[in-house]
Amino acid sequence: MTYIAKPKLHHPGLAKNKLGFTHRDYEGRISTLCAGCGHDSISAALIQACFELDLEPHRIAKLSGIGCSSKTPDYFLGQSHGFNSVHGRMPSVLTGANLANRDLIYLGVSGDGDSASIGLGQFAHCVRRGVNMLYICENNGVYGLTKGQFSATADKGSKSKTGGTNADSPIDLVSMALVLGATFVARSFSGDKHQLIPLVKAAIDHRGAAFIDVISPCVAFNNHAGSTKSYDYVREHNDAVNRIDFITTREPITADYPAGSVQEVVQHDGTVLRLRKLDGSYDVNDRVAAMNYSLAHSAKGEVVTGLVYVDPRPQELHDYLHTVETPFNRLGEKDLCPGTATLAKLNASLR
């Protein structure tokens, strides 16, 4: 329950980062999500990444929409700025905040419903504008908060918990981010903290639009048995499997597997996720190759994870708009009202 505060006591031996903060200083309130929800693992990865990056919590702004995923900013970085907006509208609120104060680190936290259904247009425009942010989609293929309707990322043919079949083609947000010009694109799995934490750190460090699609199982409603997740499909492809983990129901799902291999992860409902980790020969700077690779493996029923694409020389919205470097809240009257002579000069330059 959110009204139960976490005890403030710290063990005196807790490790501190360079700023003298402990891991606890990056935590939030007690999570109210279902036990074993993938979203909680993503919160844990964000906490660990910010701790390891020695970030000052007051320099971070968390923005989200509506959904179980969008609730999570309450459960991490309790001393940072936070704004829980309207369903699917996080990107425009984040863009506005970023334009007003470019000095903060922006974390946009969203769900697949929030980003790929009602908020698809918002997602597209903030990515194509190159807003400097880490945009995380906690992707479980369902509307978890409203009890498990298919989202736009659900596989065609997958079954809902109540037995309905999804007839629509899925939206692949990684492919979309690549097409839209994101300068950092990755996919990970909430249960693979060894992959996710470094990706989060790299994305925070990236100066431009960074997008991470994190497959995050919904233990309550993720009942899809689509072509990529069915037992039949897995049996057919069993030769390619390095290792299969059978996970006890309602325990957090974990996966740890070497680069270049395929991991099949059995989810809480018995469906299987095939994760292919990119190997060392993959060129992360080739956008077109990244699209081809991602689509080719998607056609084989595999989910490509890892750093899919990064632009080594990214630009961001402020570069395009030539905005002033000083955040709006630090501009004085003299900056904002430079006087009639300056106004006349400006007007003359426009004639």
Ligand SMILES: Cc1ncc(C[n+]2csc(CCOP(=O)(O)OP(=O)(O)O)c2C)c(N)n1
């Ligand atoms: C404008 C509007 N439409 C619909 C809803 C109802 N609603 C709340 S959360 C949600 C879907 C959330 O799904 P997702 O973003 O995938 O988050 P999850 O709960 O799966 O993490 C919907 C449809 C709403 N709150 N506001």
Ligand code: SF4
């Ligand atoms: S309903 Fe699904 S997404 Fe929501 S908290 Fe429970 S497991 Fe997580």
Ligand SMILES: [Mg+2]
């Ligand atoms: Mg969802």
